[in-house]
Amino acid sequence: MLTGQLLTAAAAGDTTAVREAVTEGADLEARDSQQRTALLLASAADHVEVAELLVAAGADPNALDAQHDTPWLVTGVTGSVAMMRALLPARPDLTITNRYGGVSLIPACERGHVDYVREVLKTGIDVNHVNNLGWTGLLEAVILGDGSGPYLEIVRLLLAAGADPDLADSNGVTALQHAEQKGQRDIAEILRRA
Incomplete structure (x- = not known):
């Protein structure tokens, strides 16, 4: 339940729901059917505040999905400087x-x-x-x-x-x-x- 809540909230950019799921112990590295983590979903949709929250909680910027993308790699596709900066504290590879x-x-x-x-x-x-x-x-x-x-x-x-x-x-x-x-x-x- 928490995992689904975290993934859905991250994809939607719902910072409050992401914070609640993280506080309640949701698995930060849980995956959806395409192997995307909450941080990758937030990165792809350019939800910077959600990404900052997930990075602060310890989410992995290098988690590969089924397409061989990571939260960091996605920033090159979207061109989001704000997201790139949000991920840098996590020391992406x-x-x-x-x-x-x-x-x-x-x-x-x-x-x-x-x-x-x-x-x-x-x-x-x-x-x-x-x-x-x-x-x-x-x-x-x-x-x-x-x-x-x-x-x-x-x-x-x-x-x-x-x-x-x-x-x-x-x-x-x-x-x-x-x-x-x-x-x-x-x-x-x-x-x-x-």
């Missing part, structure tokens, strides 16, 4: 990868989450991590981005943080070559200067 072999930085680069990229780079996350597709965050920003302002800023941030512009994808194509092929002139110019 920045090296855990999603089902595509990527760290949280990579989906944030793909989706154009500029503020998240700026903040997550301050954590010491591996800016040159290569996922199962053979792509880094820099490559994802170019290949899956549209060359617009947010992607231009992400490329700048990644390069300033030490991203290697010469790291090619699994076919030997660099970010610069991809940018040129896609007609992303401004990004190509930044990469040439790098």
Whole structure:
């Protein structure tokens, strides 16, 4: 009963009900049918106050679900800087990868989450991590981005943080070559200067 209450309340962002369930001894690491914990449900829905409560109670930011996501990894998808900050006190493992072999930085680069990229780079996350597709965050920003302002800023941030512009994808194509092929002139110019 308590477990169901905790999971439902976390997914709904009901801080009062989550606090009651935690106080009454609900299992913080209990899972739903997709193996998601209360903290993962709160993270995915961007219920920051609920996540802060769960982190303070000792919830695991590295708990993997059936899709190989964790509360921390989800922040790269949502781009929520507030949630990222809420999870940092729990000392998440920045090296855990999603089902595509990527760290949280990579989906944030793909989706154009500029503020998240700026903040997550301050954590010491591996800016040159290569996922199962053979792509880094820099490559994802170019290949899956549209060359617009947010992607231009992400490329700048990644390069300033030490991203290697010469790291090619699994076919030997660099970010610069991809940018040129896609007609992303401004990004190509930044990469040439790098």
